């Protein structure tokens with residue numbers, strides 16, 4: 177910290193002079209780091225190779241597959257452990273390169289409790305000390321930096337690892353620095369001045385999310401720095417910075433637990449791959465590595481190699497029947513999780529379904545025999561140790577069958593049919609000698625049988641003797657005995673029909689998303705597969721699209737992790753009504769004392785007129801405050817004539833282009849998006865159609881189906897065909913809110929014939945009807 181002998185520096189010129197000095201020192205440090213890099217590189221050429229690998233691995237930071245992601249991260253960790261001065265200097269140089277253009281964004285003057293001496297600190301992306309170890313810049317995550325985000329002027333307290341500290345803040349100054357030049361600076365008595373926010377928010381969107389480090393809001397800071405809660409549940413309006421805050425939180429945690437926590441122990445479940453792409457740069461921008469990122473479907477999908485997950489409802493192409501909705505409701509509840517647990521306990525006594533383990537196409541270890549072994553252990557055996565003992569016994573049986581199997585005719589026939597070369601491959605060494613031809617035959621036959629039986633051994637180890645599909649169907653059959661179907665508005669007959677559908681799906685090697693998690697959970701319960709205890713922090717974004725069952729399952733799979741769940745109950749577009757009870761159901765999974773719920777109510781994404789409009793779409797919605805930012809009222813165009821609408825669309829696109837704002841045209845379904853894209857193509861208007869989540873977000877105009885627009889934002893949004901026909905009822909209210917709230921500066925709505933009744937509740941003053 178600077179001491180009180182320093183000049184107060186109240187003019188921009190004085191600040192610039194000080195900045196120049198800091199920049200110069202960073203420059204010197206850069207040179208020094210470069211010298212030690214060159215030296216070390218000369219000494220240890222081989223390190224180059226490792227570093228090359230590391231860089232290569234860095235490119236694939238998110239992955240579709242947990243194992244790959246984990247192994248990449250583990251490799252990175254190993255490489256990091258082999259740290260040497262060369263790497264250290266390289267890292268330091270990277271930090272300095274980031275700092276030199278924009279060393280800091282804030283200054284604080286304060287007095288420590290009761291001390292007359294004034295302290296001055298500057299806060300930036302990472303810390304920087306001069307050669308006397310004096311801090312010229314403090315990391316934004318350092319304990320002291322917290323007061324910049326939290327406090328007004330005057331007395332404030334902040335948390336340090338040693339407890340609370342209090343200081344008296346006398347000055348809070350914010351800077352906008354570009355390429356080492358102060359573009360503007362202002363003093364504020366607020367937490368983070370709106371002026372600064374306005375400057376930041378006025379910027380145009382890009383296809384990649386940016387970090388919000390300079391303007392983190394007080395309530396967001398609470399989320400970022402929370403280390404106590406086992407469950408941190410954030411309910412935040414659209415655009416209130418939930419995603420931004422958690423990315424900052426990951427960076428904070430990696431800093432706070434540096435040395436004890438690696439990015440491979442942090443997993444983020446995100447809505448889709450497009451979204452992963454969108455946020456990919458934030459952590460590297462903050463100087464940290466990305467965490468493991470995946471979608472829930474990817475997480476469960478990798479464990480179901482023989483089944484394809486189908487989920488017809490998410491894409492809005494086919495509506496769900498009332499009965500299907502009710503069945504889905506029951507299957508996704510927390511109650512169902514408990515029911516499944518009770519069912520699994522019944523299996524300790526009987527009722528397990530087995531499969532033959534086959535050899536040469538015929539049952540070798542029969543299901544009857546396996547069942548006999550499985551239930552031969554006494555009652556004290558629970559499912560997990562029962563399976564271990566069964567495996568052991570089966571292995572034993574398999575081994576004892578090797579000798580009798582060698583005497584079978586298929587073995588002798590096989591050996592007789594082999595030429596010298598083939599026989600050679602069976603020997604331990606090419607010149608292997610035997611006492612007699614009998615001994616040689618014995619050796620070869622054993623070798624052949626052992627190899628041939630390997631798949632059976634693998635089947636035992638991988639527990640292929642369980643018939644999980646039959647077991648799951650059996651469980652579903654038992655459900656009416658374990659749950660009162662009437663409570664869910666279901667009859668026995670309806671349940672039975674649902675069951676038959678699951679069965680038919682299995683025949684097609686398919687499984688419905690609602691069945692996936694109970695199916696896997698049943699598998700885990702039966703096989704005693706424990707969760708992953710090495711994961712420390714799990715983040716779940718867009719929590720409203722998860723079912724309580726899925727969340728309970730994740731908690732079960734990551735028993736040692738602290739959970740941060742973020743979402744907007746107003747944006748529940750896949751789970752709809754059940755989301756209202758989500759919070760109460762989730763809370764049941766965690767210790768009450770270790771649960772914290774934070775509300776973010778202010779929406780930063782959109783201009784005031786857009787936020788006011790989207791807010792009005794909601795009935796009984798969660799609280800939403802606007803951020804004072806001017807802009808046009810949303811405009812709505814309803815026409816009977818398709819051609820007129822299309823012309824309107826083109827005109828709006830051109831007008832947005834003239835204002836240099838990029839537009840996303842959001843349609844309800846993929847089919848509709850394709851039609852719009854085709855029309856634009858015919859008009860020679862360039863636009864990118866986003867068909868799947870595996871695509872990249874391109875610059876320029878996009879056409880995107882609603883379910884892929886989750887979590888993203890665009891300068892301008894055009895909602896295509898928000899007609900009564902397309903969005904007929906209440907079911908779509910949250911969907912309409914979600915897509916409308918993607919707009920930052922401009923929102924336009926087109927509808928054929930008649931606009932959706934969902935907009936009836938919106939006051940005419942909040943938009944312009946064309």
Ligand SMILES: Nc1ncnc2c1ncn2[C@@H]1O[C@H](COP(=O)(O)OP(=O)(O)OP(=O)(O)O)[C@@H](O)[C@H]1O
Pocket residue numbers: 373376377386388391392393396412413414415416417418419420421743744780781886887888889917
């Ligand atoms: N403290 C902040 N300072 C500057 N910009 C912010 C801040 N908080 C949020 N924003 C901006 O507001 C926009 C919305 O943020 P974000 O996407 O994190 O919100 P969200 O709550 O996840 O939204 P949604 O639920 O609608 O997907 C982003 O452009 C983000 O950069």
